[in-house]
Amino acid sequence: xxxxxxxxxxxxxxxxxxxxxxxxxxxxxxxxxxxxxxxxxxxxxxxxxxxxxxxxxxxxxxxxxxxxxxxxxxxxxxxxxxxxxxxxxxxxxxxxxxxxxxxxxxxxxxxxxxxxxxxxxxxxxxxxxxxxxxxxxxxxxxxxxxxxxxxxxxxxxxxxxxxxxxxxxxxxxxxxxxxxxxxxxxxxxxxxxxxxxxxxxxxxxxxxxxxxxxxxxxxxxxxxxxxxxxxxxxxxxxxxxxxxxxxxxxxxxxxxxxxxxxxxxxxxxxxxxxxxxxxxxxxxxxxxxxxxxxxxxxxxxxxxxxxxxxxxxxxxxxxxxxxxxxxxxxxxxxxxxxxxxxx
Amino acid sequence: xxxxxxxxxxxxxxxxxxxxxxxxxxxxxxxxxxxxxxxxxxxxxxxxxxxxxxxxxxxxxxxxxxxxxxxxxxxxxxxxxxxxxxxxxxxxxxxxxxxxxxxxxxxxxxxxxxxxxxxxxxxxxxxxxxxxxxxxxxxxxxxxxxxxxxxxxxxxxxxxxxxxxxxxxxxxxxxxxxxxxxxxxxxxxxxxxxxxxxxxxxxxxxxxxxxxxxxxxxxxxxxxxxxxxxxxxxxxxxxxxxxxxxxxxxxxxxxxxxxxxxxxxxxxxxxxxxxxxxxxxxxxxxxxxxxxxxxxxxxxxxxxxxxxxxxxxxxxxxxxxxxxxxxxxxxxxxxxxxxxxx
Numbered sequence: 001x002x003x004x005x006x007x008x009x010x011x012x013x014x015x016x017x018x019x020x021x022x023x024x025x026x027x028x029x030x031x032x033x034x035x036x037x038x039x040x041x042x043x044x045x046x047x048x049x050x051x052x053x054x055x056x057x058x059x060x061x062x063x064x065x066x067x068x069x070x071x072x073x074x075x076x077x078x079x080x081x082x083x084x085x086x087x088x089x090x091x092x093x094x095x096x097x098x099x100x101x102x103x104x105x106x107x108x109x110x111x112x113x114x115x116x117x118x119x120x121x122x123x124x125x126x127x128x129x130x131x132x133x134x135x136x137x138x139x140x141x142x143x144x145x146x147x148x149x150x151x152x153x154x155x156x157x158x159x160x161x162x163x164x165x166x167x168x169x170x171x172x173x174x175x176x177x178x179x180x181x182x183x184x185x186x187x188x189x190x191x192x193x194x195x196x197x198x199x200x201x202x203x204x205x206x207x208x209x210x211x212x213x214x215x216x217x218x219x220x221x222x223x224x225x226x227x228x229x230x231x232x233x234x235x236x237x238x239x240x241x242x243x244x245x246x247x248x249x250x251x252x253x254x255x256x257x258x259x260x261x262x263x264x265x266x267x268x269x270x271x272x273x274x275x276x277x278x279x280x281x282x283x284x285x286x287x288x289x290x291x292x293x294x295x296x297x298x299x300x301x302x303x304x305x306x307x308x309x310x311x312x313x314x315x316x317x318x319x320x321x322x323x324x325x326x327x328x329x330x331x332x333x334x335x336x337x338x339x340x341x342x343x
Numbered sequence: 344x345x346x347x348x349x350x351x352x353x354x355x356x357x358x359x360x361x362x363x364x365x366x367x368x369x370x371x372x373x374x375x376x377x378x379x380x381x382x383x384x385x386x387x388x389x390x391x392x393x394x395x396x397x398x399x400x401x402x403x404x405x406x407x408x409x410x411x412x413x414x415x416x417x418x419x420x421x422x423x424x425x426x427x428x429x430x431x432x433x434x435x436x437x438x439x440x441x442x443x444x445x446x447x448x449x450x451x452x453x454x455x456x457x458x459x460x461x462x463x464x465x466x467x468x469x470x471x472x473x474x475x476x477x478x479x480x481x482x483x484x485x486x487x488x489x490x491x492x493x494x495x496x497x498x499x500x501x502x503x504x505x506x507x508x509x510x511x512x513x514x515x516x517x518x519x520x521x522x523x524x525x526x527x528x529x530x531x532x533x534x535x536x537x538x539x540x541x542x543x544x545x546x547x548x549x550x551x552x553x554x555x556x557x558x559x560x561x562x563x564x565x566x567x568x569x570x571x572x573x574x575x576x577x578x579x580x581x582x583x584x585x586x587x588x589x590x591x592x593x594x595x596x597x598x599x600x601x602x603x604x605x606x607x608x609x610x611x612x613x614x615x616x617x618x619x620x621x622x623x624x625x626x627x628x629x630x631x632x633x634x635x636x637x638x639x640x641x642x643x644x645x646x647x648x649x650x651x652x653x654x655x656x657x658x659x660x661x662x663x664x665x666x667x668x669x670x671x672x673x674x675x676x677x678x679x680x681x682x683x684x685x
Contacts, residue, residue: 036405036462154450155486
C-alpha cells in the first residue's frame, strides 16, 4: 500500500512537472510583425508593366485640357494654351484660334469630343511619357480623334501634344486595355517594316512626290494623300492658267514623334511633318491665298507674285511588324497652315 | 502476468501519469484559447508611429497593405523651433500627401533626400530610414505645384496636419508626403483597421480537444491490459506476452499506439497469420495475369461455327438434371405408381 501511495505521489508530481514544462511552448503564440515584401521593378520584357495612370486620372487630365481649350475657344485667344497644350498641337491650335478670330467662328474640325472610345496608357517608367486616347465621333458625326497626351518630366503635367483626325473606316491596331498597361516605342524600334523615324521620312517623301516616290508601294492608299492630291491638282489648274508654278516640300520634324507598341507587334506612330507650299504666279500677277484659313492668316498683308505657306501636319501611321503582309498605312492626320507670307 | 482484481502496472501508469498530463494540457490549451479569444485577442486596429525630419516622406511599396487593406496615414508637421526663424515658425508649414505609384514618387523626388517608411519595427513603431532618390534633382520652384500634379491618384494638403484614408491591396501604391517649404520635423502615424483578425484561439481549442480525447483514451482503451484488448484465439501465445511497459512506452503508446511496442516484429497478430500461412507451405495459387480481350481480333466464321456447339453445351450445362437422371427418375416414378396400384 505504501508503495502504491508513493507511486501515486510520484506520478502526480511527474504529471505536474511535465504539464508546467509544456505550458510555455503552448502560450508562445504572439502574432509576428508583418514585413513588407520588396517588389522588383516592373516593365521587363515578359511582364506587363502597371499603367502610369488610372483611367480616372486620364479622364481628369483630359478634362483639365478641355477646360483650357474651352477657355481659349471662348476668348478666341491662344494665351494660356501652353499650360495644357504643347508640341505641334500648340502651333495648330494657336493658328486655328487666330483664324477663328479673323473669321468669327471656330472651324468645326477643331472640336474634340469629351468622351473616349479607348485609351492606351503605357507603364514605362521615366519621362517623357505619352498616353494615346481615341475619342468618340463628334456630335455632328465627324470622325474620331486620336489624342496624344504628353508628359515631358515628372514635375510637369500632361499636355495635349498632338491631335489626328482618324480617317473614316481606319483600322487601328489592338492595344492592351488601360488597366493592364501598354508599352511605349522609340523612333528606332526594330522588327518593323521600317523604323518609326524611317517610316515617317518615307511617308514625307511620298507626300512630296506622290507620283515618283520609290516608297509608294510600301504604303496603303489613304484619305490624307487623296485629298492633298486633289487640292494640289485644283490649284495647279489655276496656276497653269496664269503660267505660274507651285511646289511643296515635306520635312519630318526632328524628334517630333510619339510611338506606342500595339499588341500585334506593330507600332502606332504619331509624327509631325512640316511642309511649305510655295505658289508663284506668272505673267506679273499676284499670288493670293488658296483658302479662307490662309486668307485669315495672311490678314492685311500685301500680296506679291510668290506666296509661301507653312503648314504643320500631324500624321498617324501604323507600322506593322516586319513579318506582316500588311503595308504601312496612315490612319489619321491633321493639317493646318500656321504662317502665310508673301515673298 | 497480471493478477486478477489488481490493476496492472501499465494501467496504473496510464491512469496515474499519462491521463493527468493530457488532462492538464487539455485544460491549459482551452484556457489559453479562451484567453486568446478575449483578453489577448489581437486588436482590430494597429497604430504605429514614428518621427522624422524631412521634406519628403514616402512609404515603400507593400507598406500600405502591410497589415490590412484599410489604412490611414496621418502626418503632423511641427515647427522647427529654431530661434533664428521664429517668424517662420509661427507660420505653420503646409503639408501635402498624395497617393501614387513608387515610380512616380521616385520621379517627383529625384535627387532629393527622402525619409522612407519601410514597414513596422514592432506593432507600435514604424521603421523609417533615409535615402536619396536616384535621378537628377529639380529645383522645387520648377514645374507644377505638388498638389496640382497629374500623377497623384488622390492628393490632400493642409496647413499643419494631413491625413488620408485608403483601401488598397496594390503593392505598388505608395503615399508621398511633401513639405513644400523644406525639411520639417514630422510626426508620422499609420493606422490599419483589420477586417479579419488572426484567430489565435482556434489552434488552442483544437489542441485542447485533441488532448482531452487523448486523456480519455489514456484512461480507457490505452490503459487496458494489452492481453485483454486482443481476442482470446491463441491463448498459448498470448500467455507469452509481457505486460512490462515503461512510462515512455506508455506515452508513446497513447500518442501512437504501437510506437512504443517492444515486441518482436514477428509477434503481431497479422504477422502471426502470415507466419502460419508460410508454415503450411501453401503459398496459394499464383495471381493470374489479367486477360486482355481484343474485340477486333475475332474470326467471325469460326465464332459462328463455335457458337452452335457452344449453344448445345450451354443447354446441357444449364440443365438442372441430366437426361440419365431424368430417365431413372421417371422409371422410379412409374415403379412407385405400380406399387401404389397393387
